[in-house]
Amino acid sequence: MLYIQAKELSESEVNISTQLLGQLDALLPSGTPGQHRRRIESNEQKKKRMKPDSDVTRLSPSVRNQLDSLANMKGEQVSARVTPEDAEKDEWFVVKVIHVDKETREFEVLDEEPGDEEESGGQRKYKLPPSRIIPFPKRTDPSSILDFPPGRHVLAVYPGTTALYKATVVQPRKRKTDDYVLEFDDDHEEDGSLPQRLVPFHRVVALPEGHRQ
Template sequence: MDRKSRTSRSATLEETNEEVSLWKQICNSLSKLENVQENITTIVTSINHLHTTVNTEDGVPPRIGDKLTEYYKGGIDLTQHEAKTINDIIEKLSVLIALRDASEYSYGNGVLAFGTSVAAKQPKQKDKNEEWILAVVLNYNNEKNKYEVEDVDQDEFGQKQRYLLQPRNVIPIPSAEEAKSMLEFNSGQDVLALYPGTTCFYRAKVIASPSKVSRDALFEHHGLTVI
């Protein structure tokens, strides 16, 4: 995927952070679960009401029997949907907990942990310039001394590409909290900058630190932000 196609997409660091994404999915699933359970309650109430109108000694009238059958089928479908949604929520919560636990050891033993957001240098491809992209660490291969990372962006086929990269081609991105305690970049220092609203990095040079000028004047190319 070339820079032009990548820069046409809007993907902020927050949106591509796996923990944030998972939490949004969980909240969305919980909202759906609440709606399903409300519908189940409505059906159960309707079934109970119909039962109170039937005299079992006289049998169930066809009209009421058909309605009861309809309600029961609808109730079965909803309970199956409920169970599937609950299992999905539990699975996502398990992954989120694992990510939160792993984030505390992101820099343990010098190895980046699963889920760490990084700037990753794509392997050189024919007729394409090398690019630094926003990616997430999947694992570290001790034998090959390489990280497996996954591009946060999808390709033209809707797939997220994965790469095996040497450590020097994987740069961890500090969290917002970590960034607060970082020293300012010096004037003239080479950096990787992220195009606003994209997942593509490029090489830039610092003109002045934030303490001396506004952030809009940090780079020779206007509108670019250091991560």
């Protein structure tokens, strides 16, 4: 008798559960709730990543001003990395800007004093992106002059050459227009010491991040 009652109660619970599941299926949209939610989120993420055409084609005033300032560098001497990205070492030289393409933002520069290793033996031209160009401080514009403290690593023109090398500032300066006293890396004397060399302020720039020498 008890077995029969228990069996009837069990069958009744199954029927009630089946009815409840049917009602839930009627209320919920097709597909599992989790899948529907993920699909909405992915669409929203795509919308966030997409930019209106106007944002891509329209240049902001700050970008225009930057391009104008680059174009104004024509005829000036700048420091330029002439070696490719996959080179073992970065080679920086003093070059002259002869043209700036506003559309491609490329600098066409001229190495006016190529080294003895140049096969052509003459002046050499390069087309470089802005990331491989560092303007020198201007003698007539104090706002462009940077003040590097002692101990700071910089990139500077080695005296008597047009090549730039990593160096360390070793003495403080009283004025921004004073020469820097630098110790160049790998510039060892026979006794292993590093000589201190004077370099004009307008031939010293910040050391690029990730510089290889």
